[in-house]
Amino acid sequence: IISDELGQFDKAIEYHHKALSFSDQIEDNYLYTLYSYSNIALIHKEQKQYEKALDIYKNLFKNKEILLQEPYNYAIILGDYAYVKHLSKNFKTDEITSMFTEAYKISDSLQDIYSLMSISLNASEFYKDINQKDSALFFANRAYHLARETNTNDVILRSLILKSDIEEPDKAKSYLTEYVKLSDSLQNKERAIRNKFARIEFETDLIVERSKQIAKERLWLLFLSIGLIFTLLLLYIIVTQRTKNKELRFHQQQQETNEEIYNLMLSQQDKIDEARVAEKKRISEEIHDGILGRLFGIRLSLDSLNMSTQPEAIETREKYLEDLKEIEQDIRKVSHELNSDFVSGSNYISIIKSLLEKQTKAYKLKYVLRNDDNIDWDSINNKTKIHYYRIIQESLQNIYKHANATEVHISFKQKNNVICLSISDNGSGFDVNKARKGIGLKNINSRVKEIQGELDIISTMDSGTEIRIKTPI
Structure with missing residues (x-):
């Protein structure tokens, strides 16, 4: 119009x-x-x-x-x-x-x-x-x-x-x-x-010019604000990173201290084992040389009395002789068992079991531990055993913090001079490709590298997680 x-x-x-x-x-x-x-x-x-x-x-x-x-x-x-x-x-x-x-x-x-x-x-x-x-x-x-x-x-x-x-x-x-x-x-x-x-x-033109001026001032204010925010963010990142580095150093020091304690524990356990073996040997010798000798003498004496012709005496003596023979056999059996080092190689698994009992009780988890009897733990160096101990400890802590699991399975197997450690849970799992590696996983990866092992993590959402570690003997 x-x-x-x-x-x-x-x-x-x-x-x-x-x-x-x-x-x-x-x-x-x-x-x-x-x-x-x-x-x-x-x-x-x-x-x-x-x-x-x-x-x-x-x-x-x-x-x-x-x-x-x-x-x-x-x-x-x-x-x-x-x-x-x-x-x-x-x-x-x-x-x-x-x-x-x-x-x-x-x-x-x-x-x-x-x-x-x-x-x-x-x-x-x-x-x-x-x-x-x-x-x-x-x-x-x-x-x-x-x-x-x-x-x-x-x-x-x-x-x-x-x-x-x-x-x-x-x-x-x-x-x-x-x-x-x-x-x-x-x-x-x-x-x-x-x-x-x-x-x-005309007045509108003045207002427009003033508006342009205000827009420029706002633009500068916006740039300054963005710069200030960026600076504050950078400072925050620096401070946070320093704090994380301090925490990381503290954890490393703590781990080193724990390893020293564990070495002392192993050393102390070795001394206890030596003392136990010596004590068993002493008891074995005492039983064999002392008690068995005395029992043998008693049996001979009773055997000499067997010349009596009275039926009751003969029956009694025979009964005593049979009892003495049984006692002799039992003592020989005990002596033989005491003299054999039946706990040899089982000390490390006992330590692992003690760790599992202590941590799963605190974390309210059920655990299943399986050990391959073919593994000679005494021949494996302490460094490998320490790292395995720490890896299990770190894994239990991660399961408790992130997995929401109720049960954990740990197994040791030996195959072709390679020890395989498997740690699995029935928790929520995670996407291995997308997940950020926290300090726990980094520590596990670092320990596996130190013992020249291979690490494999298998996990999917809502299907649990399994950590597999293979280490050459």
């Missing part, structure tokens, strides 16, 4: 079609289609392209029943259609007169002021052109009075021009005078409005 009033007719038609492309997406959009196409027809009328305008009106009136759903709009469009027919000069006067009469009657019955003004102006132009001045003056006066009631200045000006063309020269002069006064008044108002808008535009 603005483009139309500015005389930019092609642009106005382009915007109308753009509006129609959106209205096509709305259900029951016939009213909007009606408005847009009728406005496009009026633009063609202003361009004096009457055939194009008539084509649009013909298409609209193919659906007359839809147009009649909005009677006042129907009346306006019918009046415009009649006026375009008149301007094209290809239609009969009676046909156009009939159309104006119908349009006027509908608007008058509805008492719709704006449709009455539009139809009256078009009808006045039509009757003036066919030289029916009475009818032309009637419609011009009707439009003029309605425009006065509603302060519709453009209709007032157009009706004054019509009246000045229709009336006698004396009256026409007064209408033209009124037209000039109203036109000047409107121009003054327009100038005032333009000045006001010019001032607003």
Whole structure:
């Protein structure tokens, strides 16, 4: 509409079609289609392209029943259609007169002021052109009075021009005078409005400049804030990393201390084992040399008394002799067992079992320990045994912290001069490819490398975790 009033007719038609492309997406959009196409027809009328305008009106009136759903709009469009027919000069006067009469009657019955003004102006132009001045003056006066009631200045000006063309020269002069006064008044108002808008535009430019300045200041403030945040973040990372390094050094020192304690434990255990073996040997010798000798003497004495012929004495002696033989056999058996080192090689598994009992009790876990009897733990160096001990200890701690498990299985197997340690749980598991390696896993990996072993971690979500370590003997 603005483009139309500015005389930019092609642009106005382009915007109308753009509006129609959106209205096509709305259900029951016939009213909007009606408005847009009728406005496009009026633009063609202003361009004096009457055939194009008539084509649009013909298409609209193919659906007359839809147009009649909005009677006042129907009346306006019918009046415009009649006026375009008149301007094209290809239609009969009676046909156009009939159309104006119908349009006027509908608007008058509805008492719709704006449709009455539009139809009256078009009808006045039509009757003036066919030289029916009475009818032309009637419609011009009707439009003029309605425009006065509603302060519709453009209709007032157009009706004054019509009246000045229709009336006698004396009256026409007064209408033209009124037209000039109203036109000047409107121009003054327009100038005032333009000045006001010019001032607003100037003040708006100042506001825009100030806004740009504020935007620049905000941008600098944003950069400074980002820089400050980045600096604080960097400081936080540095402090956190230093703290982690301190904790790591502390854990390393603690592990070294624990290893020293464990070595002392193993050394002490060796001394205890030596003392136990010596004591067993002493007891064995004592039993063999002392008790057995005495029992042997008693048996000989009783055997010499076997010369008695009394049946009761003979039966008693034989019974005692049999008892002594049994005692002798039992003592020999005990002596033999004491003299053999039956706990040889089992000390390390006892230490592992003690660790498991202590930690699983604290962590509320069930454990299963399996040991391959073919493994000669005494021949394996202490370094390997210490690292295995620490790996099990670290794994139990990880299971308790992260796995939410209820049971853990530990097994030692020997195959082709390789000791295989397996630690598995029934916990929640994790994605081995995506998981971040914490200090626990790093420590385990470091220990495996020190004993030249191979580490394999198998885990999936909700399916538990298994750690496999293979170390050459």
